[in-house]
Amino acid sequence: MFELISQKTINLPIGYKMAGIHCGIKKSKKDLGVIYSVEKANAAAVFTTNKVKAAPVLLSMKNIENNEIQAIIVNSGNANACTGEKGYSDSLEMASKTALALDILPEDVFVCSTGVIGMPLDMEKIVSGITKISQILSTGSEKNDDLLNFANAIMTTDTFPKVYSKEVLIHGKKITIVGIAKGSGMIHPNMATMLSFILTDANIEKSALNKALKNSVNDSYNMISVDGDTSTNDTVVILANKKAANKEIFEDTEEFYIFCEALNEVNTALAKMIVKDGEGATKFLEVEVTGAKTVEDAKLISRTVIKSNLVKTAFFGEDANWGRIIAAAGYSGANFDPGNVYIYLENKVGKINVCQNGHFINFSEEKAKEILKEKEIKILINLREGKEKAVSWGCDMSYDYIKINGGYRS
């Protein structure tokens, strides 16, 4: 129901090539993508906290710890999760065949998979796909087309590709950051809950890159929720290949903060696109908690409200049922006095106060209806106890969520 956020022509960071094709895992849609950096890149990643980690996650965790990264290979349609030893050797083969085709080292390849859990990968299709895709990379077509092909190739139940770019000046050099993400189900804030690939030409020292990514993930991907389920495959990875030729960026310098801000903009934009494309979503919801004593309390409340099935279904029904909002805040585990809480609903058509001091006030149901009819709604919760705040993003829960997930595997 949400259109693709209009993108100006995206300038790729210097020194990256990518491609996306159909190799046959899905019936007809693109299902295999590659990113290639002309030079080895500093890399950092955040992985799912799920105890059940898919084979490509296990392999990529190992490769990124010990090596710079030069290529990323991703397939959609099959998560290669819960596939045992064969799954791990399939991931290894994906890395080695990609390395062979691109003439790089297998341990410099980062591998991702997304799709159904518990089915063996069809390696014949993957391997012939890798050959085909490396030929495209070596010839090279329109860069923006390639980017969009890659963005399409990593989609599962996504309805639109998710891309965002940002340019900043650092040490007088233009730095470009491009992010490409997928995800619309099994999306829940608990470290990196989808696939997201961030490419930059910045020259940034490895531990600084790592710190920048971890902080940014906490305020972006970890503040969204579609359904409360944390996937087995989720990964956010950033490559920084130094091709912008800026002076190396170190932690806690002015340049570091400029880089962090740009990175946050990219990650937050992608996180919002993911929930806008939440399975069956008809509304985009933003929950802003202000007046908290601690950031942790604000985050707990914000994330619990955005995750509540009853809040989600109320917004699908365009019902100003604020009692469900305060009830969710109440079971979040955060420390606050319900007797201080004010709640507002707001968007472009207006703003309405629906709760004062934790209890009902007479508000215009008519005005509430007008606000709730819109596709984007902010839920503002003011605890009136402190100065800390947090924002999370999510979507409503509709009949289509049930439809999509009742028959996903079949």
Place this chain on the structure above:
Amino acid sequence: MFELISQKTINLPIGYKMAGIHCGIKKSKKDLGVIYSVEKANAAAVFTTNKVKAAPVLLSMKNIENNEIQAIIVNSGNANACTGEKGYSDSLEMASKTALALDILPEDVFVCSTGVIGMPLDMEKIVSGITKISQILSTGSEKNDDLLNFANAIMTTDTFPKVYSKEVLIHGKKITIVGIAKGSGMIHPNMATMLSFILTDANIEKSALNKALKNSVNDSYNMISVDGDTSTNDTVVILANKKAANKEIFEDTEEFYIFCEALNEVNTALAKMIVKDGEGATKFLEVEVTGAKTVEDAKLISRTVIKSNLVKTAFFGEDANWGRIIAAAGYSGANFDPGNVYIYLENKVGKINVCQNGHFINFSEEKAKEILKEKEIKILINLREGKEKAVSWGCDMSYDYIKINGGYRS
């Protein structure tokens, strides 16, 4: 979709009267109920852990701490939650008017409300209802009709009344325990997640009663989930009025364990009825985790799987998508090795192994379909690491869950 579990004529415990009527909060259905004990009863209760506690919860917490209980007044249709000072004085008035009508003390009255959050109670209707209901109590009609009327009067989106009874011999005396519960939404295991009234004529010492209730709640109501939302009003209360004239039961005696076992049977039966009546439920699911190192791990996994939206929608879609089951176990926070896990689906038509050592095996999709077509399905998860186990109960998530909750308040 589930029929009322067939009840033999229920023998009430000695010394209780009850009634349920329509007082006008709901359009036409019963919405006000009273339980009266001819003598003051030892009482114990477990209340919602939600920080946002409804006015009747706050009042009942106080009354049960300081007094024996002689009557319970309950209304449905309006939760009297988030209603500020007026809400609390309304609860006080419910207690005092009930006490006046029954000629008992106001502080010996336990008050409950359930329904919409954030709307003021219509006290005129409640007060005239209390007068009417006390007249019924004083005349007295068929006991089982009265019980059913009460069970109906506490319902909200419930589709059937929930009643269970059990008799045991203790010290040569017949002890009766009857439970009456309501609940089908905002049901999530986090201490006492609905209204449940347990009446017994046993003579049992107060701290023993308290211990018996708390233990039983942990293995029954706290092991069910409909939607992951914890209500502001949830209460389980037990009255024990000593009319069976048995020798007083003390903690950790043989008689105590007989009583506990009977109480568990009543609470578990009611808990299962609640999830069978889960909003929009078409399937009853039982998740049994065995082979865990600790009970806590078994409970964490069991409760996380039963709560997962993706597991619930898969069962609605009759899809043997076991990957979602192991993924939920993986993000539960429990300690286990995914590589040891076996998963089975089972019910009266058969049993099928869908996962071995944490990964896929070839199973008959046809046989799986046969099992999944049924209304009751067991999910068996064997961690194969220890000797501890836990069982939880829940339901699937259907289009009707969205329909019921999209428009509940309006």
